[in-house]
Amino acid sequence: MGTVIPVASGKGGVGKTVVAANLGLALSALGKTVVLVDLDLGGANLHTVLGVRNRHAGLGSLIWRTETKLDTLVVATGYPRLYLIPGDSLLPGTANPDYSIKRRIMRDLGTLPADFVILDLGAGSSYTVVDFWLMAPDGFLVVVPEIPSILNAYSFLKTAAFRLFLRSFPRGDEARAQALRHAAGSREGKAQRLLDFAVDLAGQAGERGAQALEALRSLKPRVIVNLAEGRAGEPELAGRLGGIAKAHLGIDPEYVATLPRDPAVSSSIARPEPVLAMSPQAPFSLALAGLARQLAGGSGQK
Ligand SMILES: Nc1ncnc2c1ncn2[C@@H]1O[C@H](COP(=O)(O)OP(=O)(O)OP(=O)(O)O)[C@@H](O)[C@H]1O
Ligand SMILES: [Mg+2]
Structure with missing residues (x-):
């Protein structure tokens, strides 16, 4: 394997x-x-x-x-x-x-x-x-050092983290319904961090909740920065994905490579x-x- x-x-x-x-x-x-x-x-x-x-x-x-x-x-x-x-x-x-x-x-x-x-x-x-x-749990995410790419990568991580969390609860489960309501009610900047919400929910959802939280916490995406031009400020721009993912999702990606254009x-x-x-x-x-x-x-x- x-x-x-x-x-x-x-x-x-x-x-x-x-x-x-x-x-x-x-x-x-x-x-x-x-x-x-x-x-x-x-x-x-x-x-x-x-x-x-x-x-x-x-x-x-x-x-x-x-x-x-x-x-x-x-x-x-x-x-x-x-x-x-x-x-x-x-x-x-x-x-x-x-x-x-x-x-x-x-x-x-x-x-x-x-x-x-x-x-x-x-x-x-x-x-x-x-x-x-x-x-x-540690899939690769390729980004280029430009804002649209960083934002799309963040959206991707948000969808993935939520999907992972949701999959831990069967259809019809109250925790699943709550998670869906959380997603429907989220507004950028206002919503509770996904990880904080997951911690709260896991506290009420018994064994399944604990497993869901563990799955979420084990997520460790590996970021590859491609098409790097070597311009000033590029590493900081690429690094913003890590900052937003940490702040809003509680996920801390690892940067594993920078590949030049x-x-x-x-x-x-x-x-x-x-x-x-x-x-x-x-x-x-x-x-x-x-x-x-x-x-x-x-x-x-x-
Ligand atoms: N480091 C690089 N330097 C120069 N050109 C590059 C580099 N990386 C990718 N490219 C160019 O970008 C183009 C798109 O790359 P690629 O097809 O791998 O992207 P992709 O993310 O798989 O696209 P899609 O989302 O359509 O599947 C390539 O055809 C190549 O010409
Ligand atoms: Mg492709």
Whole structure:
């Protein structure tokens, strides 16, 4: 069973797919077995960034039930130890699978025989994206050092934290109804911090309440700042996500990497070939390889 690394962003076009593909390649180069999973249902393009032709069945065929087993969808990428589960963006209606299919995909992803399973998610905060992101308590969140990206990332965290909390209570439970009322009544700046509300509610909701609170407290998102230009004030701007998340949600994200804007990335997209393979000495590649070393040293085989 591998370490699952979901990659999300809130705002689109900030580099999730580029990060997921090249992080996978960097980890495989360190001797780890990696499965990259294109979970951008409806907008799959991970194969393109990897330079792999899209002629295999992907997750769409599982959702459309022409395939039943996730592990039959795994294809080689041409790089040693690096595998791909493609997405199938050509099939209609794939973007919102039933909850039961999602549950099954999540269960099967967790049992793939790899050291790392990296999930490239779609943009936004839909429950499909959020549910996959919550497969790990420390999923990646890619931001760029600009206000809209920071605000979208915050919204994403808010949705995810709330979803995680809510999932701990069954339908019909009074605590769930209270949590929904809390969400409906929240106004930015006025609402009680989610974590404080959760502490109050958990006090009244017995064992389930305690579990919900523990799940919320274990959330430790890992932030990647991409497209950094090295301008003055950029680190502070990116750091604002941490400040708002702490103040309003009680969540304290960890900043794990800053990746520069690098023309080598654009050239690699045009080729197409992962930048790490095409230009291993480019600043982006070196920064990403550093992150991979950190991950490979810290976790890996479970
Ligand atoms: N560090 C970088 N330097 C230069 N260009 C970059 C960098 N990161 C990403 N890009 C450019 O941004 C584009 C979008 O990246 P990518 O497709 O990875 O974003 P995304 O978050 O996956 O988008 P979507 O939300 O549409 O899935 C890429 O085509 C690439 O050209
Ligand atoms: Mg993408």
